[in-house]
Amino acid sequence: VLGLVLFGCQPNTTSQAGSTPQTSPQASPTTNTQPLNDTAPAAPVAPYTIAANGMNGMTPTSTLADVQKLFGAAHVKPGSFYVGEGVCSPATAVYPNDPAKAFLIVWLNQPQPSAKPYMLVWDLPDTETWEELKGSHGATVMPTSQWHTPQGVRVGSTVADVELANGKPFKLYGIDWDYGGNVTSWEKGTLDTAHHGRLRVRFGPPPTPIGDTSAFSGDAVFSSNHPAKAMKKLVAYRLTYDMIPDERPLDDALMPQQFPCETMPVPTSY
Known part of the structure; x- marks a missing residue:
C-alpha cells in the first residue's frame, strides 16, 4: 500500500474547504505490509493499545459513527492533516483537547459516514518540531500519551527505548530535512513482525540539548x-498506524482527498 507521508501540521478543528487539484502524495518509508484479519476475534488488550487488535475497538472497517460510539461524539471533531x-x-x-488521549484519523476518499480509516496518527500537539513547541508553549518535557504499542513504544520514546522494543537496531533517515527522522526499516525486528509492517515512527531532537547531531543529519x-x-x-x-488491509483494492481514487491548508484555521492548542 502506498502511504502518504503526512508529516507536518496537526489537527485543525475544521472540515474540508474548497478543493484544488491534488498533489502527488509523497512516498512514506515503510516496510511491506501484510493483511490484517478483519473477522478473527480480537484477543483482549489493554485500553489505549496501538495494535491490530487494539485501538480501543477500532478496526479497518470502523466508520465515523463507530468512532463516535467508541469514544463519545463530544470527543470526536472534524480535523485535517x-x-x-x-x-x-x-x-x-x-x-x-486531551494530549494524553488524542489521536487523528485520516479517512479514505469515500462518502461519509461510510468512509473507512486510512491511517491513525499520534503526534505532538500543535507543532511540527520541538523548536516550535518549545518556543510557542515554553515546553521542556514531552507531553505524555496513554497510547502505546504492546512493546511499550509511544510518543516520547527515545531511540534507545524503541531499539530495545524492536529487539535489534533499525534504520532511519537523518534528521533536519523533509523526511528527517522517519524509520525506513525495522530490519525484521519485533516492531515489524508484531505489527505486519504497519507501524511507523518519526524521531527528532527533544527540547533539551542532546549534543552534536550533525553526524546523522540530512538525506541519508x-x-x-x-x-x-x-x-x-x-x-x-509521531507514530502512525496503517489501517488498510492489503486484500482491499486501493486505487488513486480512494486515496485521502487533499485541500489547500491555507483555507483551514490555525491548529487548535491542546
Whole structure:
C-alpha cells in the first residue's frame, strides 16, 4: 500500500474547504505490509493499545459513527492533516483537547459516514518540531500519551527505548530535512513482525540539548546503533498506524482527498 507521508501540521478543528487539484502524495518509508484479519476475534488488550487488535475497538472497517460510539461524539471533531506541498487531508480528531488521549484519523476518499480509516496518527500537539513547541508553549518535557504499542513504544520514546522494543537496531533517515527522522526499516525486528509492517515512527531532537547531531543529519539512512551518543536520545514525536488491509483494492481514487491548508484555521492548542 502506498502511504502518504503526512508529516507536518496537526489537527485543525475544521472540515474540508474548497478543493484544488491534488498533489502527488509523497512516498512514506515503510516496510511491506501484510493483511490484517478483519473477522478473527480480537484477543483482549489493554485500553489505549496501538495494535491490530487494539485501538480501543477500532478496526479497518470502523466508520465515523463507530468512532463516535467508541469514544463519545463530544470527543470526536472534524480535523485535517498535513500532506505536503501546502495541502492537507480531511481527518477526524479524537480527544483533540486531551494530549494524553488524542489521536487523528485520516479517512479514505469515500462518502461519509461510510468512509473507512486510512491511517491513525499520534503526534505532538500543535507543532511540527520541538523548536516550535518549545518556543510557542515554553515546553521542556514531552507531553505524555496513554497510547502505546504492546512493546511499550509511544510518543516520547527515545531511540534507545524503541531499539530495545524492536529487539535489534533499525534504520532511519537523518534528521533536519523533509523526511528527517522517519524509520525506513525495522530490519525484521519485533516492531515489524508484531505489527505486519504497519507501524511507523518519526524521531527528532527533544527540547533539551542532546549534543552534536550533525553526524546523522540530512538525506541519508543511518542505523539506530550509530556511534554518536546523541542518536539514542532522539525522541519519537509521531507514530502512525496503517489501517488498510492489503486484500482491499486501493486505487488513486480512494486515496485521502487533499485541500489547500491555507483555507483551514490555525491548529487548535491542546
